[in-house]
């Protein structure tokens with residue numbers, strides 16, 4: 001991290017960890033230390049496979065910013081894997097118009113006795129002058145939900161001192177020019193909060209514009225072609241035409 005973090009008091013949201021887990025609409029799944037399991041929309045298998053790809057071998061001593069953390073699986077997992085400091089941020093599903101709430105994050109935070117910090121802030125309002133920069137910034141499952149993906153990626157990049165990980169829907173795989181596809185409301189996954197999917201050349205160009213010099217692209221475990229997403233009940237299989245979209249993970253380094 002380049003600057004010392006200063007978390008504004010008025011950005012912090014009070015916790016509600018006394019809520020019963022059964023009353024929470026979970027997006028992430030968890031295995032609690034006391035043996036209880038929480039089954040969210042995203043299975044623990046998928047989450048752990050993703051975490052292996054996002055975090056690699058060594059998080060020890062690193063500072064991590066999780067943008068769009070929701071229930072916070074990746075924030076708590078970063079802490080479990082040895083990160084020195086983790087800040088989870090969200091807005092749409094914590095206090096905005098998303099169907100999610102912050103209750104899951106608070107419940108897990110309490111049950112893990114976690115030191116993960118949290119801030120309710122829109123991605124476009126993230127300010128490195130206020131929060132400092134982080135060694136690792138996660139922008140997972142957020143880019144296609146925002147109306148201004150260029151500005152969103154730029155805002156996440158500003159927070160990053162070294163390594164940015166993006167997980168996103170990608171489209172236009174056969175287009176060699178940098179391009180983004182705009183979806184009709186509800187067209188992508190039946191979710192009207194999905195707007196844009198870039199192709200990989202567009203992601204590479206944006207990341208280069210934001211000062212990243214090394215980029216690695218890999219398929220996500222939730223891509224249609226990935227073994228974890230084959231067969232009946234595959235996770236989040238997009239309800240769009242074959243070959244129309246994929247999910248992709250991008251690692252970018254300064």
Ligand SMILES: C[S@@+](CC[C@H](N)C(=O)[O-])C[C@H]1O[C@@H](n2cnc3c(N)ncnc32)[C@H](O)[C@@H]1O
Nearest residue numbers: 068069070090091092093122123140141142145
């Ligand atoms: C599909 S969920 C992904 C959750 C988690 N990052 C993951 O990958 O499993 C999308 C997340 O992005 C958040 N999000 C959407 N728009 C946002 C915005 N403008 N600012 C901050 N978070 C936003 C939502 O609240 C939600 O938590």
